[in-house]
Amino acid sequence: MSLTKEQFITEFKDIALKLYAAPLDDLSTQQLYQALALLTRSYIGQPWAETKKRYDQEETKQVFYFSIEFLPGRLLQSNLLNLGILSEVEAGLNELGLRPQKIFDAEADPGLGNGGLGRLASAFMDAMASVGMAGNGNGIRYQYGLFKQAFVNGYQVELPDDWMRNGFAWETRKENRAVTVKFGGWVELRPSRSGNLRVIYHNTDDVLAVPYDVAMVGYHNQVVNNLRLWSAEAPINAGTDFTLEQKERINQITQILYPDDSDASGKQLRLRQEYFFTSAGIQSIVRHYRRTHNSMAGFADRVAIHINDTHPAMAIPELMRVLMDDEHVSWDEAWRITLKVMSYTNHTLLSEALEVWPIDMFSGMVPRIYQIIQEIDRRFRLVFVPQFGQAMIDRIAPLGNGQVRMAYLASIGSHAINGVAPIHSELLKKDVLHDLYQIFPERFNNKTNGITPRRWIQIGDRPLSHLLDKKIGTTWRKNPLALRQLHDFADDTRFLDDLNAAKAENKRALAKYIDQVVHVKVDPDAIFDVQIKRLHAYKRQLLHVLGILDAYLAIKRGEKRPKRLHIFGAKAAPSYVYAKEIIKVMNAVADLVNGDPDVSKYLQVVFLPNYGVTMAEKIIPAADISEQISTAGKEASGTSNMKLMSAGALTLATLDGANIEIKDAVGDDNVEIFGLTEEEIAGYYQRGDYHARDFYDQDPRLHAALDMLVNGQIPGIETEGRDIFNSLLTYNDEYFVLADFESYLAANERLDKLYQQPRIWAKKALANIAESGRFSADFTVQRYGREIWHVVAKTPEDDHEA
Numbered sequence: 026m027s028l029t030k031e032q033f034i035t036e037f038k039d040i041a042l043k044l045y046a047a048p049l050d051d052l053s054t055q056q057l058y059q060a061l062a063l064l065t066r067s068y069i070g071q072p073w074a075e076t077k078k079r080y081d082q083e084e085t086k087q088v089f090y091f092s093i094e095f096l097p098g099r100l101l102q103s104n105l106l107n108l109g110i111l112s113e114v115e116a117g118l119n120e121l122g123l124r125p126q127k128i129f130d131a132e133a134d135p136g137l138g139n140g141g142l143g144r145l146a147s148a149f150m151d152a153m154a155s156v157g158m159a160g161n162g163n164g165i166r167y168q169y170g171l172f173k174q175a176f177v178n179g180y181q182v183e184l185p186d187d188w189m190r191n192g193f194a195w196e197t198r199k200e201n202r203a204v205t206v207k208f209g210g211w212v213e214l215r216p217s218r219s220g221n222l223r224v225i226y227h228n229t230d231d232v233l234a235v236p237y238d239v240a241m242v243g244y245h246n247q248v249v250n251n252l253r254l255w256s257a258e259a260p261i262n263a264g265t266d267f268t269l270e271q272k273e274r275i276n277q278i279t280q281i282l283y284p285d286d287s288d289a290s291g292k293q294l295r296l297r298q299e300y301f302f303t304s305a306g307i308q309s310i311v312r313h314y315r316r317t318h319n320s321m322a323g324f325a326d327r328v329a330i331h332i333n334d335t336h337p338a339m340a341i342p343e344l345m346r347v348l349m350d351d352e353h354v355s356w357d358e359a360w361r362i363t364l365k366v367m368s369y370t371n372h373t374l375l376s377e378a379l380e381v382w383p384i385d386m387f388s389g390m391v392p393r394i395y396q397i398i399q400e401i402d403r404r405f406r407l408v409f410v411p412q413f414g415q416a417m418i419d420r421i422a423p424l425g426n427g428q429v430r431m432a433y434l435a436s437i438g439s440h441a442i443n444g445v446a447p448i449h450s451e452l453l454k455k456d457v458l459h460d461l462y463q464i465f466p467e468r469f470n471n472k473t474n475g476i477t478p479r480r481w482i483q484i485g486d487r488p489l490s491h492l493l494d495k496k497i498g499t500t501w502r503k504n505p506l507a508l509r510q511l512h513d514f515a516d517d518t519r520f521l522d523d524l525n526a527a528k529a530e531n532k533r534a535l536a537k538y539i540d541q542v543v544h545v546k547v548d549p550d551a552i553f554d555v556q557i558k559r560l561h562a563y564k565r566q567l568l569h570v571l572g573i574l575d576a577y578l579a580i581k582r583g584e585k586r587p588k589r590l591h592i593f594g595a596k597a598a599p600s601y602v603y604a605k606e607i608i609k610v611m612n613a614v615a616d617l618v619n620g621d622p623d624v625s626k627y628l629q630v631v632f633l634p635n636y637g638v639t640m641a642e643k644i645i646p647a648a649d650i651s652e653q654i655s656t657a658g659k660e661a662s663g664t665s666n667m668k669l670m671s672a673g674a675l676t677l678a679t680l681d682g683a684n685i686e687i688k689d690a691v692g693d694d695n696v697e698i699f700g701l702t703e704e705e706i707a708g709y710y711q712r713g714d715y716h717a718r719d720f721y722d723q724d725p726r727l728h729a730a731l732d733m734l735v736n737g738q739i740p741g742i743e744t745e746g747r748d749i750f751n752s753l754l755t756y757n758d759e760y761f762v763l764a765d766f767e768s769y770l771a772a773n774e775r776l777d778k779l780y781q782q783p784r785i786w787a788k789k790a791l792a793n794i795a796e797s798g799r800f801s802a803d804f805t806v807q808r809y810g811r812e813i814w815h816v817v818a819k820t821p822e823d824d825h826e827a
C-alpha cells in the first residue's frame with residue numbers, strides 16, 4: 026500500500042484522539058502503541074477481506090497448518106514492513122517527536138510456543154502469505170504464554186506470562202464461527218433406515234470453541250492470510266445446572282501453554298488441548314467447504330492439512346469422524362480423502378519425545394476418536410501382518426503396549442512424512458520410523474527448515490540492511506537469493522571494513538541492552554560468542570560451559586587471549602531438574618568470571634533471562650560466533666543456526682541437523698566444524714564401548730575443568746556441580762560431552778586466531794550472509810507447496826501481469 030508521511034501523521038493523530046480523547050503528548054507509550062496498532066490494523070482489513078474473497082471465488086486450494094504452538098514475535102513492525110509503510114511511519118513518528126523503537130517495545134511478545142517448533146510454524150505463516158500461498162494457521166489462543174524466566178540467586182524461577190494484559194491488538198473474535206467440541210461420555214452406534222450408522226453421543230462434556238483470527242500479512246503483495254487461534258468457552262445454552270467448577274474446567278483448556286520442548290508430557294489437560302484445537306479446526310474447515318459444495322467428493326482437491334509434529338495427529342481420526350458420522354461418507358472413501366489431505370512433519374529423533382497416551386485415559390476422553398483409531402489399527406494389521414509379519418506390525422500399529430502411539434498414527438494416516446534437515450530425514454528412515462519406511466517408502470521426504478530474513482535482517486539488523494541496500498540494491502529484500510551478489514565483493518576491503526563496522530554498531534547496541542538487563546558492563550570489542558536455544562542436555566550448553574572453565578583456568582595461569590564475551594539465552598522446562606542445574610552452574614560461572622578482574626579482561630559471560638523471539642532480534646545481529654554444538658544425530662535441524670549465519674556469524678558446529686547444510690552452502694573454510702560424527706556415535710552405541718572416564722583420566726585440561734564443578738572453585742553450586750559431575754562420570758556422559766571436549770577447544774582456538782585478522786573474518790562473514798538466502802522459509806514453503814500440499818502460489822500482482 027502507499028501512505029505518505031503526512032497522511033500518516035494526520036491519521037495517527039486522528040485515531041489517537043478518537044481512542045483516548047487526548048492529544049498525542051498526553052498519551053503513555055502503551056497508549057501510543059495501541060493507537061498505532063489499531064491504525065495499522067485498519068490498513069489490513071481490506072486486503073484481508075479481499076484475499077479471503079479471492080480464495081473463495083477462485084476456489085484456491087488452501088493449506089491449513091495445524092500446530093499446538095505459534096511464536097509470531099511482535100507484529101507491529103513486521104506488519105508495517107510487509108505493508109510497505111514502515112519507513113513512512115517511522116519518519117512520521119520522528120517528526121512528531123516520538124521514538125519509534127520505544128513504541129515498538131511496548132508490544133507484548135506472544136509466547137505461544139516453546140522454541141524452534143513454534144517459531145517455525147510462525148515463519149511458515151509469514152512465508153506463505155509472502156509468496157502468495159493460501160495458507161492458514163490453526164492453533165490455540167493460550168491465555169498465558171510460555172513462562173517468564175527470572176533468575177533468583179542463579180536459579181531459574183518461572184513467572185506467569187500475562188501477555189494479553191493490554192489486550193491483543195491483532196486479533197478479531199469470530200463468535201459467529203464458533204464450533205462445539207465434545208469430550209467424554211459414550212457413543213451409541215445405531216443403524217438408520219438409510220443403511221448408514223447413526224452416531225449418538227450420550228453424556229458428553231461440550232466445549233464451545235471460539236476462534237480469534239490474526240492477520241498474516243504478506244510482504245508487499247496485498248495478500249493477507251489467516252491464523253486462527255481457538256479459545257475454550259462454556260456452551261452458550263449451558264443450562265441452569267452448569268456449575269462454576271464446570272466453567273472453570275473448560276476455561277482451563279486454553280489457559281496455559283505446556284512448557285516442554287522435545288519432551289513428551291503425560292498430562293491429561295494436554296490431551297484435551299490437542300483434541301480441542303484439532304477438532305475445532307477440522308469442523309470449521311469442513312463447514313466452510315460445505316457452504317459451497319453439496320458433497321465431500323472434491324474436498325481433497327481444495328484442502329491440504331499439515332500436522333506440525335504429532336500434537337495435532339488426532340486431526341486424522343477427527344476428519345474420518347466428520348466425514349463418516351456427519352457427512353455419511355463410507356469408510357473407504359473417507360480414508361481415501363483423509364490420506365490425500367493429511368501430511369505430517371516430524372521434529373525430533375529423541376525417543377523420549379515421541380508422544381504416546383495411555384489407552385484408558387484416551388478412550389475415556391475421546392471415545393468416538395478412540396473407536397476410529399481402533400478401526401484404523403484393525404485394518405492396518407489386516408493388510409500388513411501377512412506381508413510384514415506380526416512382530417513388525419505389533420511394533421508400529423497405532424495401538425500397542427496399552428498406548429495410543431501418535432507418531433505411528435500420524436505416519437499411517439498421512440500421504441507425506443517429512444523430517445526437517447537431510448540428516449534428520451535419513452535417520453527417521455533408518456531408525457525412529459524405520460518399519461514404517463519399509464511399508465510406505467514413497468511417503469518419506471525431507472523439507473529443510475527455513476527462517477524469515479524479513480524479521481531477522483530487515484527488522485532486526487538495520488545497519489546490515491542499509492549496507493546491503495547500498496552495495497547490491499534492494500532486490501535481496503524480496504528475493505534473498507540476491508544476497509549471493511555479495512560474493513563479488515569478497516575482496517573489496519572497503520566493504521569488508523564496512524561489514525565489520527555494521528557488526529560493531531550492533532555489538533555496541535547489544536552491550537547497552539546487556540547493561541540494562543543484567544547490569545554487566547561488557548566490552549563491545551570482545552568476540553561475541555552466542556548460544557541461544559532451549560536448555561537441553563543434548564544441545565550441550567554444558568560443553569560450552571566447560572570450554573569457559575578451561576579458558577578461566579588458562580587465564581588464571583597467565584595466558585593471554587583475545588577477549589571473548591559468551592552470551593547465553595535459554596529456558597529450561599520447569600520439571601527438567603538437570604537442565605535447571607545447568608542453569609544454576611552457568612550463572613555461577615558467569616559470576617565467578619565477571620567478578621574476577623584478572624579474568625574479566627579476557628573473558629566475560631552473560632546469561633540473559635527470559636530469552637524469546639524479541640530478545641533474539643537484539644542478540645543475533647551482534648553475534649560473531651554461533652554455537653551449534655549438539656551431540657551429532659540429536660538436533661533435528663536447528664533454526665537459530667540459520668538466523669545467526671544470515672547475520673554473518675561464523676558457525677561453530679558439530680555435523681548435526683541443518684549445520685551440515687550450512688557447511689555445504691558456505692564451504693569448509695567458512696564454518697568451524699568439530700566433534701564426533703553421527704556414525705561415530707552410533708558406533709559407540711553399537712559396541713557399547715564409550716567410557717567417559719577415560720577422557721577425564723587422559724586429558725589434564727578436561728580433568729581440571731571438570732574438577733571445578735566439585736572442588737569449591739565455583740562458589741554456590743555444591744549439589745548442582747556434583748550432580749553434573751556424576752552425570753558425566755558415574756553415568757557415563759549420555760551426550761558425549763567429554764569425547765568432544767578436546768576438538769571443541771581446538772576449534773575455538775582456530776576462531777581466536779582468525780579473529781585477529783578482521784578482514785579475513787569479515788570475508789567469511791560475507792560468505793555466510795551471501796549464502797543464507799537459500800534458508801528463507803519462502804523457499805521452504807514453496808517446496809512443501811509443490812511436493813506435499815500440491816498448491817500453486819499466486820498474488821493479485823500475478824493476475825495483473827497475466
Ligand code: OX2
Nearest residue numbers: 141142287372373661662663664
Ligand atoms: C524442534 C527441534 O528440536 C529443532 O531441531 C528444530 O529445528 C525445530 O523443532 C523445528 O523443526 N519440539 N521442538 C522441536 O522438536 C520438538 C518435538
